[in-house]
Amino acid sequence: MSSPVRIGIIGLGRVFKRYALVLDPLVRAGRAEVVSVYDPVAQMRAEAIELFPEAAQATGPEAVIADPSIDAILILTSMNEHGALTSSAYQSGKHVLVEKPMATSLAEATELVRLSQSSGHLLVCAPHVLLSPTYREMHRRLQAGEIGDVKLARALYGWSGPWWGEWFYQPGGGALFDLGVYNVTSLCGFLGSVKRVTALVGTAIKERPVNGKPMPVTADDNAHVLLDFGNEVYGSVTTGFTIQKYGRAPAIELYGLEGSMDMLGDDWAPRGFEMWRSSVGHWEVFEEQAPDWPWTDGLNHLVSCIERGVPSVTRPEQAFHVLEVMLAAIQSSAEGRAIDITSTFPAPDYSHEEEFVMDEHRKHDTSL
Numbered sequence: 001m002s003s004p005v006r007i008g009i010i011g012l013g014r015v016f017k018r019y020a021l022v023l024d025p026l027v028r029a030g031r032a033e034v035v036s037v038y039d040p041v042a043q044m045r046a047e048a049i050e051l052f053p054e055a056a057q058a059t060g061p062e063a064v065i066a067d068p069s070i071d072a073i074l075i076l077t078s079m080n081e082h083g084a085l086t087s088s089a090y091q092s093g094k095h096v097l098v099e100k101p102m103a104t105s106l107a108e109a110t111e112l113v114r115l116s117q118s119s120g121h122l123l124v125c126a127p128h129v130l131l132s133p134t135y136r137e138m139h140r141r142l143q144a145g146e147i148g149d150v151k152l153a154r155a156l157y158g159w160s161g162p163w164w165g166e167w168f169y170q171p172g173g174g175a176l177f178d179l180g181v182y183n184v185t186s187l188c189g190f191l192g193s194v195k196r197v198t199a200l201v202g203t204a205i206k207e208r209p210v211n212g213k214p215m216p217v218t219a220d221d222n223a224h225v226l227l228d229f230g231n232e233v234y235g236s237v238t239t240g241f242t243i244q245k246y247g248r249a250p251a252i253e254l255y256g257l258e259g260s261m262d263m264l265g266d267d268w269a270p271r272g273f274e275m276w277r278s279s280v281g282h283w284e285v286f287e288e289q290a291p292d293w294p295w296t297d298g299l300n301h302l303v304s305c306i307e308r309g310v311p312s313v314t315r316p317e318q319a320f321h322v323l324e325v326m327l328a329a330i331q332s333s334a335e336g337r338a339i340d341i342t343s344t345f346p347a348p349d350y351s352h353e354e355e356f357v358m359d360e361h362r363k364h365d366t367s368l
């Protein structure tokens with residue numbers, strides 16, 4: 001068996017607890033070891049050590065980054081810290097997993113892509129939506145031409161918004177970076193690079209209670225974004241901290257010239273999908289095969305890619321592109337015009353992954 005991947009963690013808030021659920025079985029299986037952890041809040045460090053008693057409490061993020069015994073670093077801090085921490089972790093020769101977005105400015109993200117292209121280390125960027133079995137199966141069927149060329153697509157994700165973390169509602173936070181990022185990543189994974197963006201992005205709720213106290217909101221919380229993928233292929237993303245609930249609206253709708261495909265649930269927690277093929281003439285429903293798929297699966301992926309010496313399914317260039325699209329949406333809304341997008345990214349590469357084919361036996365015709 002190969003030696004465990006030695007991990008350092010920077011940022012031990014709510015999301016760390018979710019990554020811990022994936023990390024714990026990796027540690028138990030001898031595939032990972034938590035070497036050191038850091039958060040400026042002592043209580044967060046103490047809670048992390050309770051979960052991983054073998055880990056050391058570092059004195060600062062630099063101490064985690066400089067530790068030569070660490071192979072990979074998880075950056076799970078608030079968003080404005082991602083770019084600089086990822087850059088220094090990467091430059092000290094570590095593999096890095098960074099929560100979304102990879103950075104909050106294009107200048108920082110440009111540097112991360114440049115570093116990743118000149119290094120043999122992995123940079124796995126959240127969100128990890130392209131790894132879900134449901135996404136992979138839909139992607140496979142789309143590539144196989146089962147619904148023909150897609151011309152229209154819609155995506156939706158929102159909720160009423162966090163009540164913790166002031167940074168969510170300050171510049172560098174906002175609903176697009178926190179929520180829209182999932183939908184933009186999903187649509188780009190299916191349809192490729194965006195060429196042009198038009199959007200309405202605003203702050204609908206000017207003051208919110210956070211950690212029990214009212215605070216002014218200075219980041220976006222409400223957005224409709226139109227994406228032009230070129231060749232008359234159009235997508236839209238509806239997102240916001242302004243959505244209490246939605247019913248059975250699909251997370252992702254793909255409209256092809258020979259059929260349609262809907263991802264049910266949310267793209268970070270799919271609940272199967274349904275497909276209409278004009279040649280078949282009825283809806284086929286594919287029940288979720290991995291209801292416990294964790295949206296933190298990027299960590300399993302990181303460890304597995306390190307063990308096998310293979311590249312990750314999604315590349316940093318896609319995270320960069322998604323950031324450019326989200327910043328362009330904000331600019332488009334402010335200036336009342338369409339914004340051209342210049343970056344592109346390589347298509348997701350599933351060739352190093354075990355083939356996943358959704359069990360056809362559980363498919364049933366509901367003739368909707």
Ligand SMILES: NC(=O)c1ccc[n+]([C@@H]2O[C@H](COP(=O)([O-])OP(=O)(O)OC[C@H]3O[C@@H](n4cnc5c(N)ncnc54)[C@H](O)[C@@H]3O)[C@@H](O)[C@H]2O)c1
Pocket residue numbers: 010011012013014015016038039040041044061076077078079081099100101164165177178
């Ligand atoms: N909360 C969610 O539902 C959710 C889901 C998916 C992804 N995310 C992403 O995960 C990240 C963290 O979100 P969260 O909800 O855990 O936020 P949080 O506020 O609960 O935790 C962030 C932690 O980072 C720490 N931190 C800030 N600066 C730091 C630094 N320089 N070094 C080390 N630690 C530092 C803070 O003290 C805090 O404990 C964000 O990028 C967010 O977008 C959040």
